[in-house]
Amino acid sequence: MSTIAAFYGGKSILITGATGFLGKVLMEKLFRTSPDLKVIYILVRPKAGQTLQQRVFQILDSKLFEKVKEVCPNVHEKIRAIYADLNQNDFAISKEDMQELLSCTNIIFHCAATVRFDDTLRHAVQLNVTATRQLLLMASQMPKLEAFIHISTAYSNCNLKHIDEVIYPCPVEPKKIIDSLEWLDDAIIDEITPKLIRDWPNIYTYTKALGEMVVQQESRNLNIAIIRPSIVGATWQEPFPGWVDNINGPNGIIIATGKGFLRAIKATPMAVADVIPVDTVVNLMLAVGWYTAVHRPKSTLVYHITSGNMNPCNWHKMGVQVLATFEKIPFERPFRRPNANFTSNSFTSQYWNAVSHRAPAIIYDCYLRLTGRKPRMTKLMNRLLRTVSMLEYFINRSWEWSTYNTEMLMSELSPEDQRVFNFDVRQLNWLEYIENYVLGVKKYLLKEDMAGIPKAKQRLKRLRNIHYLFNTALFLIAWRLLIARSQMARNVWFFIM
Numbered sequence: 001m002s003t004i005a006a007f008y009g010g011k012s013i014l015i016t017g018a019t020g021f022l023g024k025v026l027m028e029k030l031f032r033t034s035p036d037l038k039v040i041y042i043l044v045r046p047k048a049g050q051t052l053q054q055r056v057f058q059i060l061d062s063k064l065f066e067k068v069k070e071v072c073p074n075v076h077e078k079i080r081a082i083y084a085d086l087n088q089n090d091f092a093i094s095k096e097d098m099q100e101l102l103s104c105t106n107i108i109f110h111c112a113a114t115v116r117f118d119d120t121l122r123h124a125v126q127l128n129v130t131a132t133r134q135l136l137l138m139a140s141q142m143p144k145l146e147a148f149i150h151i152s153t154a155y156s157n158c159n160l161k162h163i164d165e166v167i168y169p170c171p172v173e174p175k176k177i178i179d180s181l182e183w184l185d186d187a188i189i190d191e192i193t194p195k196l197i198r199d200w201p202n203i204y205t206y207t208k209a210l211g212e213m214v215v216q217q218e219s220r221n222l223n224i225a226i227i228r229p230s231i232v233g234a235t236w237q238e239p240f241p242g243w244v245d246n247i248n249g250p251n252g253i254i255i256a257t258g259k260g261f262l263r264a265i266k267a268t269p270m271a272v273a274d275v276i277p278v279d280t281v282v283n284l285m286l287a288v289g290w291y292t293a294v295h296r297p298k299s300t301l302v303y304h305i306t307s308g309n310m311n312p313c314n315w316h317k318m319g320v321q322v323l324a325t326f327e328k329i330p331f332e333r334p335f336r337r338p339n340a341n342f343t344s345n346s347f348t349s350q351y352w353n354a355v356s357h358r359a360p361a362i363i364y365d366c367y368l369r370l371t372g373r374k375p376r377m378t379k380l381m382n383r384l385l386r387t388v389s390m391l392e393y394f395i396n397r398s399w400e401w402s403t404y405n406t407e408m409l410m411s412e413l414s415p416e417d418q419r420v421f422n423f424d425v426r427q428l429n430w431l432e433y434i435e436n437y438v439l440g441v442k443k444y445l446l447k448e449d450m451a452g453i454p455k456a457k458q459r460l461k462r463l464r465n466i467h468y469l470f471n472t473a474l475f476l477i478a479w480r481l482l483i484a485r486s487q488m489a490r491n492v493w494f495f496i497m
């Protein structure tokens with residue numbers, strides 16, 4: 001029997017961000033490996049017209065939880081959704097619910113965050129910093145609490161090149177920022193934001209760094225650990241390969257490339273593509289929860305869960321494999337044939353943006369207008385290019401993350417725990433993983449049926465023929481124009497004819 005799985009038996013676990021990508025996989029694994037756990041409290045807000053219960057049912061009814069229902073048929077009874085909004089004082093939790101949380105919680109996994117790169121400083125600080133502080137305050141009033149696991153990001157210190165498993169100080173104290181945001185108006189905040197975030201590439205990474213500082217400052221005598229994953233990707237093995245459910249990170253890029261919208265990306269092909277499967281991250285989280293509670297390290301340990309130093313893959317290798325997978329398993333109804341390039345030069349990048357992105361969008365919008373429909377492609381393309389430009393920082397650099405604590409933890413696990421809670425990324429076969437990833441994007445994100453593949457292949461053939469026809473016509477027009485102007489071109493033309 002796995003020691004870690006047994007540890008979670010009978011426990012009351014509080015998860016924030018349980019409705020997010022990481023949170024769902026965490027819940028799934030907990031229920032599957034420790035079906036005898038007492039309860040999972042999740043802090044949820046109503047969203048998109050759905051009540052808390054509807055949101056929980058939707059998660060439990062998804063394909064991700066199919067295996068769970070076999071090993072833990074009463075899973076519905078073991079989830080206790082608590083109304084909470086982390087943007088509000090005391091999270092707007094009712095008195096009774098708060099009382100229950102304070103008196104019963106054994107372990108906390110704090111996953112909730114805003115992961116948007118362009119969020120306002122006010123909102124990002126509220127969620128990634130103030131809410132973390134408030135949760136720590138709650139944690140300090142929990143007599144049965146054994147461990148508090150805070151999820152940060154490997155990019156919280158991406159202004160450094162080499163990052164150790166330590167908490168780095170930020171230039172401005174989080175408390176000062178929290179206090180000043182209370183009285184500054186939005187216009188002034190917008191003005192001072194670039195000065196505050198300095199060499200951090202965006203508000204997200206900056207506020208995650210502040211969040212870590214808050215954890216360090218407010219840790220009191222709690223057993224705390226911080227986990228820093230790099231770019232979290234689709235599942236590698238569990239509960240099945242390729243599961244993914246949002247467009248963040250590489251996912252949106254894979255869709256945009258597979259649908260033929262994105263044809264060139266400004267990237268450094270040899271830079272490390274530090275993607276880490278979500279199930280690997282979750283396995284480490286559960287192992288850290290156990291280790292922190294049982295071994296009670298004297299200080300707050302930071303764990304990096306990254307792939308680059310153990311089993312590196314670069315963007316070139318990833319890109320080639322993604323494109324190869326599109327050949328075998330194309331996406332349905334592509335705008336153009338999926339065929340993309342990496343370019344590391346700003347000038348060529350702008351050239352490709354004009355020729356391969358904006359021009360086809362304008363031509364397509366003209367076609368829509370002519371056929372009496374509303375043009376939309378230029379707008380969509382502009383948003384896509386804006387998104388890609390925000391990701392560029394991360395695909396044009398490599399970082400080194402030390403992983404002493406993560407390796408130490410691996411060596412502390414029994415062989416059975418190493419198998420059940422595997423976070424050894426050296427065993428990952430990138431080509432296989434990427435193929436399953438693309439397949440997962442098709443099946444679980446785009447919800448496309450595999451039966452549609454022959455039709456999609458036919459459409460690709462048609463698009464290729466249109467592409468050849470268009471290029472030939474373009475060449476002939478250019479040549480004809482040249483003939484009109486140059487004697488030499490005319491001679492060559494008559495010679496060929």
Ligand SMILES: CCCCCCCCCCCCCCCCCCCCCCCCCC(=O)SCCNC(=O)CCNC(=O)[C@H](O)C(C)(C)COP(=O)(O)OP(=O)(O)OC[C@H]1O[C@@H](n2cnc3c(N)ncnc32)[C@H](O)[C@@H]1OP(=O)(O)O
Nearest residue numbers: 115116117118153248249250252253319322340383387394
């Ligand atoms: C021979 C060579 C071959 C070469 C071949 C080449 C082939 C290439 C093949 C591919 C190979 C793989 C390469 C992969 C590179 C990926 C790098 C990833 C780096 C990630 C670093 C992460 C580091 C930190 C990790 C962390 O620690 S945490 C997680 C990170 N956090 C995020 O990833 C949130 C980002 N996002 C936002 O910050 C917001 O999304 C916002 C952007 C502000 C827009 O915001 P906005 O426009 O207001 O609104 P949205 O509703 O969000 O989206 C509105 C519209 O944008 C679209 N769209 C949103 N997203 C994405 C997205 N990704 N990609 C694409 N589109 C997206 C969405 O489809 C919607 O389209 P529409 O509706 O217009 O049709």
Ligand SMILES: NC(=O)C1=CN([C@@H]2O[C@H](COP(=O)(O)OP(=O)(O)OC[C@H]3O[C@@H](n4cnc5c(N)ncnc54)[C@H](OP(=O)(O)O)[C@@H]3O)[C@@H](O)[C@H]2O)C=CC1
Nearest residue numbers: 017018019020021022085086087111112113153229231232
């Ligand atoms: N995905 C990645 O590549 C990486 C993620 N991380 C970290 O992992 C953690 C989880 O990320 P991920 O799962 O990808 O993010 P998601 O955006 O998928 O999930 C965010 C979660 O936070 C919840 N949340 C946001 N605002 C509030 C609020 N006001 N009140 C209550 N809940 C709220 C969301 O709830 P709702 O569903 O209601 O919106 C959702 O459950 C984050 O801390 C992130 O920084 C770190 C490295 C990489």
